Amino acid sequence: MMTYFPEEVVEHIFGFLTAHCDRNAASLVCRAWYHVERMSRRRVFVGNCYAVRPERVAARFPAVRGSPTSPISTSSPPTGRPRRALDRGLRLLPAAAAAGGRGGRAGGGCGGGAPLEELRMKRMVVSDECLETLARSFPNFRALVLISCEGFSTHGLAAVATHCRHLREIDLQENEIEDRGPQWLSCFPESCTSLVSLNFACLKGEINVAALERLVSRCPNLRSLRLNRAVSVEALSRILMKAPQLVDLGTGSFWVDHRSEAFHRLISAIERCKSLRSLSGFWDASPLCLPAIYPICSNLTGLNLSYAPAIQGSDLIKLIRHCWKLQRLWVLDCIGDKGLAIVASTCKELQELRVFPSDIYGAGSATVTEEGLVAVSFGCPKLHSLLYFCHQMTNAALITVANNCPNFTRFRLCILEPKKPDPLTNQPLDEGFGAIVRSSKGLRRLSLSGLLTDQVFMYIGMYAKKLEMLSIAFAGDSDKGMLYVLNGCKNLRKLEIRDCPFGDGALLENVAKYETMRSLWMSSCDVTLGGCRALAAKMPMLNVEVINERDESEESEESPSDFHKVEKMYVYRTIAGPRDDAPDFVWIL
Amino acid sequence: MTKNMEKEAALRFGDGENFAATELRLGLPGTRERETATKVLPTGSKEGGTKRTATEIESNDFDREAKTQVVGWPPIRSYRRNTFRSMKRDEEKAGTYVKVSMDGAPILRKIDLEAYKGYKELREALEDMFKCFPSGESVRVDAREYAVTYEDKDGDLMLVGDVPWEMFITSCKRLRILRGLAPST
Numbered sequence: 001m002m003t004y005f006p007e008e009v010v011e012h013i014f015g016f017l018t019a020h021c022d023r024n025a026a027s028l029v030c031r032a033w034y035h036v037e038r039m040s041r042r043r044v045f046v047g048n049c050y051a052v053r054p055e056r057v058a059a060r061f062p063a064v065r066g067s068p069t070s071p072i073s074t075s076s077p078p079t080g081r082p083r084r085a086l087d088r089g090l091r092l093l094p095a096a097a098a099a100g101g102r103g104g105r106a107g108g109g110c111g112g113g114a115p116l117e118e119l120r121m122k123r124m125v126v127s128d129e130c131l132e133t134l135a136r137s138f139p140n141f142r143a144l145v146l147i148s149c150e151g152f153s154t155h156g157l158a159a160v161a162t163h164c165r166h167l168r169e170i171d172l173q174e175n176e177i178e179d180r181g182p183q184w185l186s187c188f189p190e191s192c193t194s195l196v197s198l199n200f201a202c203l204k205g206e207i208n209v210a211a212l213e214r215l216v217s218r219c220p221n222l223r224s225l226r227l228n229r230a231v232s233v234e235a236l237s238r239i240l241m242k243a244p245q246l247v248d249l250g251t252g253s254f255w256v257d258h259r260s261e262a263f264h265r266l267i268s269a270i271e272r273c274k275s276l277r278s279l280s281g282f283w284d285a286s287p288l289c290l291p292a293i294y295p296i297c298s299n300l301t302g303l304n305l306s307y308a309p310a311i312q313g314s315d316l317i318k319l320i321r322h323c324w325k326l327q328r329l330w331v332l333d334c335i336g337d338k339g340l341a342i343v344a345s346t347c348k349e350l351q352e353l354r355v356f357p358s359d360i361y362g363a364g365s366a367t368v369t370e371e372g373l374v375a376v377s378f379g380c381p382k383l384h385s386l387l388y389f390c391h392q393m394t395n396a397a398l399i400t401v402a403n404n405c406p407n408f409t410r411f412r413l414c415i416l417e418p419k420k421p422d423p424l425t426n427q428p429l430d431e432g433f434g435a436i437v438r439s440s441k442g443l444r445r446l447s448l449s450g451l452l453t454d455q456v457f458m459y460i461g462m463y464a465k466k467l468e469m470l471s472i473a474f475a476g477d478s479d480k481g482m483l484y485v486l487n488g489c490k491n492l493r494k495l496e497i498r499d500c501p502f503g504d505g506a507l508l509e510n511v512a513k514y515e516t517m518r519s520l521w522m523s524s525c526d527v528t529l530g531g532c533r534a535l536a537a538k539m540p541m542l543n544v545e546v547i548n549e550r551d552e553s554e555e556s557e558e559s560p561s562d563f564h565k566v567e568k569m570y571v572y573r574t575i576a577g578p579r580d581d582a583p584d585f586v587w588i589l
Numbered sequence: 590m591t592k593n594m595e596k597e598a599a600l601r602f603g604d605g606e607n608f609a610a611t612e613l614r615l616g617l618p619g620t621r622e623r624e625t626a627t628k629v630l631p632t633g634s635k636e637g638g639t640k641r642t643a644t645e646i647e648s649n650d651f652d653r654e655a656k657t658q659v660v661g662w663p664p665i666r667s668y669r670r671n672t673f674r675s676m677k678r679d680e681e682k683a684g685t686y687v688k689v690s691m692d693g694a695p696i697l698r699k700i701d702l703e704a705y706k707g708y709k710e711l712r713e714a715l716e717d718m719f720k721c722f723p724s725g726e727s728v729r730v731d732a733r734e735y736a737v738t739y740e741d742k743d744g745d746l747m748l749v750g751d752v753p754w755e756m757f758i759t760s761c762k763r764l765r766i767l768r769g770l771a772p773s774t
Binding site: 148202306357358389414416447 | 665666668671676
């Protein structure tokens, strides 16, 4: 039937397909649909930046420009990111620019060249030069989202601010950015009034506060603003007075003497922000400053206190009691089990909880255990996303949690001590995690920890049918463990394994599986060089990379024996062939 | 470090006795805490792990501190890890601010003990600070007129100068300059 519709109609229908997987599926139906789909696709998601060459992406999708919900996205592998890599992702840009020009000439009824508008990158090495190239090549560029990236400085930001006159979004999340001065904020031209979202919370240095205030004043559509630690409370108050329409705020330092005038000004400023729904920051907040936000707490749906170690115990509890509409809460483990019990009784709408460790190097006094998690599971029936760093966990607790919350999509549990058993029974935690995967049929992401045998993998292979990403550490007894997962989890995309007794047998048993996955990462396991070579030989569509970061003087012979165990191995499907930006310590087999 | 400590131990309030000769060198609280605080893991990204640490973990007499130093564990982002490490360092620095009160002076001061290299500099700084507050007679912080004492972690009032400087910094919670008490020799 669809072949009777003109292309424009089909294209219009495809316009309603927003998810990448849906568009991918549509393009596989027939040639006509493939053609219509590729000419009209505006946004591209490249999960693994090495899986495909940028030119190929640009050639297939000449109209790609990125979009608000799903810009051109790409990320690099979890830790295989070589330290001296070129910024691979940004090579998409010249290609996209070229494609833009070609698109115009090729016609195809799809409009002219599509200049790049949005870019989202994760775990990439990005340089100032490339940010500058981006900015100069695409003056209509709208949105830059960089997550856990590094290699650039405030000079790169200055370039983007200077040349991209219609910038809507700069979102810098947890990047390592070299501070080369505060002048980048002054680079936004007076004509720039289009900012909707500005997040520079991870910047370490000082900023030009006056320039920031002027920028905020002239951007009436600003909805999200996350300040860095250098922004004082006085500056925050002034900014809030100019932008009471904010929906999301990162507070900056938030240190103030609660007996001072500045504190009162802060309270007045915050009270005016009736639209605020989400807060973060609080870098230096002392508990006595917190009452300043009580007036708007009841509107909050999101609260991130995970960088505020000074707020602990009873002060944290007092604050949370005001936040009964919370859907998303990120805290440090100094909230304690008692604090989590309060979360359970107060935050009935809670959907996502993340509890981060506050004291990684020593035995912190306040921590969380299985009790806190159990309390939350009783009190928060809508909970579906969890990241929980704790000191201990029991099977009984996990089974209770599984019964109370059958809707987990993401369940990441990190017991800080590797291989720690259930302290009550001294048993492995197989049954506990088994209960989780059995009950949460929609589970997409799972991270395991504690003492675990092959049994838990049997459960995962049997029940976790929707699982897409699995992270394993210090677990399992034999190859069987890994094979349960590879054979059972039909939707598996990413598998990360460290310090597990899985070897060549597990690696080579189901090699076809890796072509259905995005990637496999194994470190400190029992896989040998010979096993990796065999895999590479059997599967030409996979890149098999062995990463060996040891001192080169140990490796005096040219080729270590096949029995040599590899430190780190990364396997991924690709149509791009072996990558050319790998540094010396990465061997591509 | 050792040299400095010996030097500072010698320069104490109203007492020139060289402490170093009698002191036990078994890792004083001052030095020990510094060391554990600065013992850091290499900054790996989320999943690190080069050595075969699994077998090490199984060993029973593996001490707790070393256990938590498995490379790349716990799996948190390097940005968070680095931020917390520097916050902890800042906190340790800020943690050495103590109040200083002087008999007869209505307003207290605060000083950062870490800003001083030893007792001599501390004494000079205190003299500087409190000469603005005359309390009738001699205002100089003089060993003959005043005793400089401190409150330690247990809340006890101690004479400043008895212990090595590094140990003093970590145990001093508050300084008090008391009038009319002469230190015993």
